[in-house]
Amino acid sequence: MADFLVLGAGMVGVSSALALQAAGHAVTLVDRGAPGRETSFGNAGIIQAEAAEPYALPRDPLTLMRFALGRGNDVTWTAGGVAGMLPALWRYFRNSAPARHAAISRTYARLTARSTRDHAPLIAAAGLGNLITREGMGILFRDPAAYAAAVADAQRVRDAYGTRFRAVTGQDYAREDPAFLRPPAGVIHWLDSWSCAAPGDLTQGYATLFARRGGRLLTGDAASLRQEGAGWRVDTAEGPVAAEHAVIALGPWSPRLLAKFGYRIPMVCKRGYHGHFTAPRPPLRPFLDVSHGIVAAPMAGGLRLSTGAALVARDSPADPRQLERGRVGVSDLIELGPRVDEPQWSGTRPCLPDMLPLVGAAPRHPGLWMNFGHGHQGFTLGPTTAAILAQMVAGQTPEGLEALSPAQRVGR
Numbered sequence: 001m002a003d004f005l006v007l008g009a010g011m012v013g014v015s016s017a018l019a020l021q022a023a024g025h026a027v028t029l030v031d032r033g034a035p036g037r038e039t040s041f042g043n044a045g046i047i048q049a050e051a052a053e054p055y056a057l058p059r060d061p062l063t064l065m066r067f068a069l070g071r072g073n074d075v076t077w078t079a080g081g082v083a084g085m086l087p088a089l090w091r092y093f094r095n096s097a098p099a100r101h102a103a104i105s106r107t108y109a110r111l112t113a114r115s116t117r118d119h120a121p122l123i124a125a126a127g128l129g130n131l132i133t134r135e136g137m138g139i140l141f142r143d144p145a146a147y148a149a150a151v152a153d154a155q156r157v158r159d160a161y162g163t164r165f166r167a168v169t170g171q172d173y174a175r176e177d178p179a180f181l182r183p184p185a186g187v188i189h190w191l192d193s194w195s196c197a198a199p200g201d202l203t204q205g206y207a208t209l210f211a212r213r214g215g216r217l218l219t220g221d222a223a224s225l226r227q228e229g230a231g232w233r234v235d236t237a238e239g240p241v242a243a244e245h246a247v248i249a250l251g252p253w254s255p256r257l258l259a260k261f262g263y264r265i266p267m268v269c270k271r272g273y274h275g276h277f278t279a280p281r282p283p284l285r286p287f288l289d290v291s292h293g294i295v296a297a298p299m300a301g302g303l304r305l306s307t308g309a310a311l312v313a314r315d316s317p318a319d320p321r322q323l324e325r326g327r328v329g330v331s332d333l334i335e336l337g338p339r340v341d342e343p344q345w346s347g348t349r350p351c352l353p354d355m356l357p358l359v360g361a362a363p364r365h366p367g368l369w370m371n372f373g374h375g376h377q378g379f380t381l382g383p384t385t386a387a388i389l390a391q392m393v394a395g396q397t398p399e400g401l402e403a404l405s406p407a408q409r410v411g412r
């Protein structure tokens, strides 16, 4: 019998499997598909050491009005999508109040601050350093007043958390990076973030490393998970597999499975899209064009444009408009070239209303563990919360990270 079943082979599950294995456990990793083909495949690939503060829901009336009227491209919504997530959105709104958000950020910053350090040994052991660029990321402003306000806020963030940045005038930034066709007003260049040219391949590479170190990777449906005797059992292509412990690392699919065991976990599901462009002169580093709510990241498959959040029903069809608006918006800055012909990708950021991932023991089921809900930064935080989970399994919760525990956070 394995010690651990890890369900879900995205960045979080694969990293969890590696961390538990490194702690000496026999681990079986189960996914219904190949590792790293879902959310961990299609993201913007940034290992966001700069993201000390998780995305709060805006609370000022003007921004909320802008969202409500469908202005701007960073957040879009449908009535059905919002209605379906109303209780989670309401809790998210309340947790976004300044004092509460500051407390959450103190926990969150402890995670993002160590994210590149936690990835580094895995990148090296997987032999995938060629996928990683250590150039930071740019937040690009077109409006001088918005840039000035962002510089002041970046100073606040640096003073609070030690995240390093440069404030660069648009002229200087365009001089430094010849990909830019015209200068923006200014750029906050966060210096500590890394970027990955193929996030799915890095996740797959970590899974290969896990298998090389003796781990078992099986195809199976997590929905078949059941409690049996003192342990857990799941059906796989190689027959039922039993273990003393099971870790739920199913990203946006986690609440659905946990509902079966009586856990009610509201989630704000923020859909995002990407598309690749041949871009003859890609930028030196990824950047967010704030005015158009679009991230441009140089990748192996072309320049990847990724959208912000769409609050839509989980099973609603793809709507290409947010990506298209982003493409049009950014195209005066960078020569995008033709779009790469591929099926439209979309994925869901699994955001919990208190903006923190759930990491630790399920309150009412011995041997059941949770590691999901990494929202906008799951690619960044996979190895970090995996290491914390392994510590919790060993009976220790790292100081200052008690808030990650499901104990007080999941309802019936």
Ligand SMILES: Cc1cc2nc3c(=O)[nH]c(=O)nc-3n(C[C@H](O)[C@H](O)[C@H](O)COP(=O)(O)OP(=O)(O)OC[C@H]3O[C@@H](n4cnc5c(N)ncnc54)[C@H](O)[C@@H]3O)c2cc1C
Binding pocket: 007, 008, 009, 010, 011, 012, 013, 030, 031, 032, 033, 034, 035, 036, 037, 038, 039, 040, 041, 042, 043, 044, 045, 046, 047, 048, 220, 221, 222, 223, 249, 250, 251, 252, 253, 270, 271, 272, 273, 274, 306, 307, 347, 348, 349, 350, 372, 373, 374, 375, 376, 377, 378, 379, 380, 381
């Ligand atoms: C557009 C976009 C851009 C983003 N950009 C960034 C970024 O730059 N940096 C960053 O850090 N984060 C980013 N994110 C967020 C990040 O991608 C996610 O937080 C992260 O990938 C979540 O990882 P995960 O392992 O929890 O989930 P997933 O990667 O979704 O993995 C879950 C796994 O569970 C499996 N699964 C589901 N149901 C079952 C079942 N019934 N049986 C078996 N297996 C099952 C799936 O096949 C999948 O492999 C972005 C997200 C989006 C959408």
